[in-house]
Amino acid sequence: MIVGVGTDIIEIERIQKAILHNRFLIKHFTEAENQYFAKKGFSAETIAGNFAAKEAVAKALGTGFRGFSLQDLAVLRTEQGKPYIEVYAEAKIQKEILGIGQFHVSISHCQRYAVAYVIAEGE
Secondary structure (H helix, E strand, O other): OOOEEEEEEEEEHHHHHOOOOOHHHHHHHHHHHHHHHHHOOOHHHHHHHHHHHHHHHOOOOOOOOOOOHHHHHHEEEEEOEEEEEEEOOHHHHHHHOOOEEEEEEEEEEOOOOOEEEEEEOOO
């Protein structure tokens, strides 16, 4: 059963400017995400995709970022490159309250934009 759906789109150029300040990456992404970004050469497209996915998760939860932060979500990849979501702290509590078993996420980008779509599936 679908519990929630979220989508987000972001301009890659906006993220490119933000990552010039190392603090942006530390403030909004987990250590595991930053390690992944390093492997990808800190590609603005990759970072923008993760940012959009976090926003989409917040929308799928139905709360936006009320009660938790971007750091409470991690967008990671399987060995095959498939993105998946890990939740921590208050975001994890919200996931449990809603009875969400898992998130399904799709991330894509073109030259100017990155987009993410998330489906929250009930247990």
